[in-house]
Amino acid sequence: MFNLSYLRYTLSSIALVTLSAFSLAVTNLEESKTNFSPHQYPPSEFIEVRNSLQAREFKHLNDKLDIYESEAKNKGVDESIKYYSEFEIYGIQNKKLELLNAWVESTPNSHHPYLIRSYFYFLQAWDARGNEWASEVESDSFKKMHDSLNLSIKDIDRALELSKESIAIYNLAINIYWIKGNKSKTKEIVNSALKIFPESFYLRNTYIYSLTPRWGGSYSEMQAFADTALPYIDQTPLLEILPGAIEIDMANSQSLLGKNKFAFLLYDKALTYGENAAIYYNRGKLHAKLEQSEEAMADYNKAITRIPTNSSFFLARFKLHAKLENHYSAYSDLIRALELSPKNSDINKQKTWFTSVLRYEAFNLREDNEHEKALSYNKAALSLDENSAENHYSLGFTLYEMYEHDEAEKAALRAINIEPNEIKYYQLYDAVLVRSDRWEEIIRKWDEYIYFNPDDDRAYFEQGGSYFHSGNGEKALELFRVAAEMGNKGAARIVQRYNENNF
Secondary structure, three states: EEEEHHHHHHHHHHHHHHHHOOOOOOOOOOOOOOOOOOOOOOHHHHHHHHHEEEEEOHHHHHHEEEEEEHHHHHHHHOOOOHHHHHHHHHHOHHHHHHHHHHHHHHHHHHHHHHHHHHHHHHHHHHHHHHEEEEHHOHHHHHHHHHHHHHHHHHHHHHHHHHOOOOOOHHHHHHHHHHHHOOOOHHHHHHHHHHHHHHOOOHHHHHHHHHOOOOHOHHHHHHHHHHHHHHHOOOHHHHHHHOHHHHHHHHHHHHHHOOOEEEEHHHHHHHHHOOOOOHHHHHHHHHHHHOOHHHHHHHHHHHHHHHOOOOHHHHHHHHHHHOOOOOOOHHHHHHHHHHHOOOOOHHHHHHHHHHHHHHHHHHHHHHHHHHHHHHHHHHHHHHOOOOOOOHHHHHHHHHHHHHOOOOOOOOOHHHHHHHHOOHHHHHHHHHHHHOOOOHHHHHHHHHHHHHOOOOOHHHHHHHHHHHHHOOOOOHHHHHHHHHHOOOOHHHHHHHHHHHHHHHO
16 A cells, blocks of 8 residues: 555656756855846756657657657766656656657657656556555556556557667656556566666666565565666766765655655765755655755755756745745746646646735735736736636736726737626726726727626616716716616616606
């Protein structure tokens, strides 16, 4: 019996430890932001290649991947993993299956599309399973999980038929058969892979986590396997940190059990084998959970310095910045997370929430008469979601108070076009045009709203006021009476006063 959140925790640790070996140099990540300009990071190759997939440039994709594998022969067996890991983990999670099918059909003799589609099915299997403990998962969910795993196996086996010299294929095959519960097949694949790539840290680091106690292994087995890497340390110095997997697994387990003191000690012990982003990230999350913000921020900064292409790191630091009301820095991290994983549901949920925070701050700044700053918050919110009527409305309100009437009108109209049934957007449009006595345009806009919302008494009341100010008192009274009959108290008072004065 196991919990999916722990599995994802473990698998993410594997990937992060590996990727830390191929990190890019990034400086000034701890600077304090003073505006909403995102930090500029080095270009990420996997974003370019991910875009090529979206554009269906399948031959270009295969050529690019072939180059990585070719370079690996000259630069070391793990060299191409930087690309593969990022592309697998962050590049295709939310791609449509149809797109991957088209890639396979377009180039059926290349192992690359089979590898990526296999990973797609692998992720799909865990999505089907959910986050519950095994005893709580419905049988239908388990069936969907195993069906997806079987499809994943079919593709990874085909990839292995097409290429025996891809570390990425062997790595995914290890993961699939490990999760499938086939220990003998997992070991068979590892042995085959290490005959070809005995010095690979990447493969060894993946397999060692399948030997944890939770997966039927033991720490003594993990240590014994780590010892088999000793002859290759001169070729791959990173292998020195392999035994740290034991402390990382212990630390993760202790953290999930709430034994935080022991978890910190174990994370610190793991770092004695060598620095890696996984430890800093996981330790940072524990610090954040315990409201130790300064320590958490320091760990997230170290993780991002080592791997500036991991959206999970930026999402974690965004949440901390947002909690501390460091809005500029939070915005910068959210922009980066969205750049790396634009379809990630967790990141997009945070985007929706944060835009509401920015709008609320803009409102408070308007109340404090800080309109220029409010405008910067409005523009930041809009940059996160141009399809939000509320973002356009809030921007329009700020511009209205700044007497920027032309831009305020445009913002109000954009809000109306996105959500034509929300009366407050029409009220903003009304307020803007009132300042230049454009009554006919206001009246026509209320006609539009009433056409779609004939039962809204407020609209008749508002339009009645527009007719009154335009000089058409008779039409205004007619609309006030309609609104009053529908229960509008303001209109009822006007009608009552009119009746009293005319009898």
